[in-house]
Amino acid sequence: MNPDPSEQSPKYCDYFKHLLVEEIALVPDYRQLHYGKCAVSGVLGIETDGFKLQNLRLVHLPCENTLPAETLSVRLLNINYEIVNSEKLADGSPCIVRGEVVLCNVLGPGALMTARGIHELYLESETERDKLMNYLEKTYKPAINVWFIKRINQAVDLTERKLEIRLLCDEKDCS
């Protein structure tokens, strides 16, 4: 049974937890977004409005549980051409990104929020919660504040192993 997300405030994740692009891009409720550090592997996409991390096609999962490659993307913050060139990255190269999951204001001047901030706002506004959540969902989009980026080969195989390891850990903690 999942506890109601409004009951407990999220705890900062102080290690680089391996996540999928899908988990960040498709979060149904921003209060459930991962709060803290993360490590995500994907495909780098360079577009006119910035850098993005696109999902991989996870070949080892059953067909109905996977998406074709590069259907979803998450914005990458704190990254520029200098970093990209020094890592020999280009549009479409597989890479692993380590950093923090944030919410980025896409309409305004790029203000940042975290899952914890959303949570606190939600608790403060007692009357107009739906309106607030609607507004937040339109204004903010999940993004990764990049601390380390690295080009890798065998990104799909590595992700498969990391998912299996998460399974090993979750069995014990049930967290």
Place this chain on the structure above:
Amino acid sequence: MNLDPFDVEDHIENFTIRKPRNTPLNYAPKEKSTRQGKRIHECIPLLLADLSRSSAVPDHEGVFSVFNSPYSALHFRTCIVHVFVAGRGVFNKSFFRYFVDDGTASMEISIFKKTQEQNTITSLYNEASALSRSQISENDRKVSYSMMRLLSKAMEYVDGSKITPGSNVCLYGRPKIFREKVGLDAFSFCLDNAQSRHMEIAFNDNLIDWYNLHKIKE
């Protein structure tokens, strides 16, 4: 006052009662199992999350137990981890310290500075490079060049300062408890900074297999 060490010892003798040595001075092989008959493992692949929850086994120096639960525990002395280096800690005279992370937990580790080995390798390298510049046959020159390459490769496995934040590294070491937190003292390390992730994948495969074999499900 001019005291040599023996005089000081004479003075101390008046105030302290020396404990008899528990450990015999002659070499004793490492115990393969605890007194309760449980096997003590060596070189086991571990996740940092499990390592940080491990605890010291009383009465057995250097032995730790992992997967602590009412039903199962596994004793080990040394372990192998594959980690990402997230930051530097405070270095001191004999250790490099790093903050490492493997996606399940983060932890501070120390790597012993092998100053003596480094000096030996550096002087051998200098010797080889001096030889390559002297009047020798073409064949000897080739030998001295390959010696230089070998020695600089050897240095990568000895010089702990080559580890920088952002790199991946495989560590072999023993756990230690410092300020009530579990850390790792690494004896040896192997950098894994290439684009290819074969080593990390192989390590993870080994770890998953090992966990499935040895971790008793609750």
